[in-house]
Amino acid sequence: MSRNVLEKLMHQLCVDRSVKQRFKEDPAGLLARYALTDEERAMVTGFDVAGMQKHGVNPMLTLGFWTENAPNRHPAAYMKALRGAAAADGQVFSAGLKQ
Amino acid sequence: MGKIVGGFLVPHDPVMFVVPDAPAEDVRKRMWGAFDTCAERLAGLNATSVVIIGADHYFNFGTGCLPQYIIGTGDVDGPLDVLPGLKRQIIPTSEKLAGFIADHGHDNGFDWAVARAFTVDHAVAIPDRLIVDPVRASGQSIGTIPVYIAAGVDPYIKMKRAVELGGAIKAAVEAMPDDERVVVIGSGGISHWVGTPEMGKVNEAFDHEIMDYACTGNLAAIQGLSDDYILENGGNGGMEVRQWAVAMGAMPGARGEIIDYAPVREWVTGLGFVQLFA
Numbered sequence: 001m002s003r004n005v006l007e008k009l010m011h012q013l014c015v016d017r018s019v020k021q022r023f024k025e026d027p028a029g030l031l032a033r034y035a036l037t038d039e040e041r042a043m044v045t046g047f048d049v050a051g052m053q054k055h056g057v058n059p060m061l062t063l064g065f066w067t068e069n070a071p072n073r074h075p076a077a078y079m080k081a082l083r084g085a086a087a088a089d090g091q092v093f094s095a096g097l098k099q
Numbered sequence: 100m101g102k103i104v105g106g107f108l109v110p111h112d113p114v115m116f117v118v119p120d121a122p123a124e125d126v127r128k129r130m131w132g133a134f135d136t137c138a139e140r141l142a143g144l145n146a147t148s149v150v151i152i153g154a155d156h157y158f159n160f161g162t163g164c165l166p167q168y169i170i171g172t173g174d175v176d177g178p179l180d181v182l183p184g185l186k187r188q189i190i191p192t193s194e195k196l197a198g199f200i201a202d203h204g205h206d207n208g209f210d211w212a213v214a215r216a217f218t219v220d221h222a223v224a225i226p227d228r229l230i231v232d233p234v235r236a237s238g239q240s241i242g243t244i245p246v247y248i249a250a251g252v253d254p255y256i257k258m259k260r261a262v263e264l265g266g267a268i269k270a271a272v273e274a275m276p277d278d279e280r281v282v283v284i285g286s287g288g289i290s291h292w293v294g295t296p297e298m299g300k301v302n303e304a305f306d307h308e309i310m311d312y313a314c315t316g317n318l319a320a321i322q323g324l325s326d327d328y329i330l331e332n333g334g335n336g337g338m339e340v341r342q343w344a345v346a347m348g349a350m351p352g353a354r355g356e357i358i359d360y361a362p363v364r365e366w367v368t369g370l371g372f373v374q375l376f377a
Contacts, residue, residue, distance in 0.1 A: 004162055007162050008161065008162040008163075011157060011162060014158070050296075053295070058157055058251075058252060058253075058294075059292075059293060059295045059335060060157045060251060060252075060293050060294050060335075061157050061294075062294055063293065063294030063298075064157070064294075075298075078294075079298065082295075
């Protein structure tokens with residue numbers, strides 16, 4: 001289990017356009033370059049931000065990863081993924097709305 | 100000889116730019132207005148340089164290099180993370196003083212990392228744009244010196260070291276042969292939870308506790324805050340009280356005055372504005 005490698009990947013998926021594009025087009029090929037377990041790869045491809053936080057990944061990275069790469073980038077969708085469906089109500093804003 | 104002539108402790112909330120109209124009208128007018136007040140008061144200080152202390156948000160720096168503290172000694176622009184109404188631009192600098200602060204630190208136990216060409220993120224760009232730029236527009240020439248500390252990504256700079264770092268900035272400014280008039284701006288906080296399940300929560304009690312320490316110049320109290328206490332009561336974003344600690348450390352004995360404060364859930368932050376008087 002490697003929080004460090006996950007954070008390296010998350011950071012690149014926040015700031016590096018070419019890595020974001022590769023993730024979109026060929027996620028398996030991209031993730032093969034990183035020393036991640038099958039469980040960790042599943043967290044990334046499944047946008048399991050709650051799982052990654054439990055794994056120790058910095059929440060700023062999970063938020064950035066979501067808002068830069070998720071199919072539905074809205075902060076409310078992020079909060080739903082993080083808290084579970086029961087917490088989806090109510091407005092939550094973040095800088096991710098700039099998208 | 101240089102001198103620190105004043106300080107400000109302010110937020111750098113990017114959500115203000117993303118959804119400026121989200122809070123009630125009176126609240127948002129007050130908060131934008133508080134930045135204007137800071138600018139007006141900065142104009143009255145006749146500063147030649149401002150040192151803006153920000154925190155990386157796992158944006159400027161990645162897992163390959165996580166500096167405890169770093170100073171921009173050369174060209175500066177930003178923000179790296181452009182926002183609506185906050186486009187990237189070149190930021191005027193004070194290269195001579197910035198280099199002097201780094202060199203003085205290296206001679207006195209503070210091993211600054213340096214950035215020779217630095218694209219800052221919103222932590223420095225927001226206060227520079229909202230507080231310093233209006234003063235420049237009025238005709239004053241002010242250079243910005245960006246300082247980043249580890250407050251968003253662990254290992255966090257120790258609170259004691261943050262205060263000491265402020266002292267190192269003060270010592271360097273006062274050792275500078277030129278007649279620099281320097282204002283320090285601690286940029287961050289107060290309570291906010293970034294990307295966590297609690298995002299949107301604000302803790303007014305914690306915010307007032309921190310502002311009270313700032314207004315009374317209580318360095319011992321702010322230095323004594325444990326990481327566990329800050330994370331529990333101020334959130335992961337609350338770790339940015341470190342920037343306030345650096346600014347306070349640069350002005351030991353200074354008293355402060357709250358310019359304004361509001362817990363703004365729509366902007367996911369307790370927004371506190373404090374002026375420190377030299």
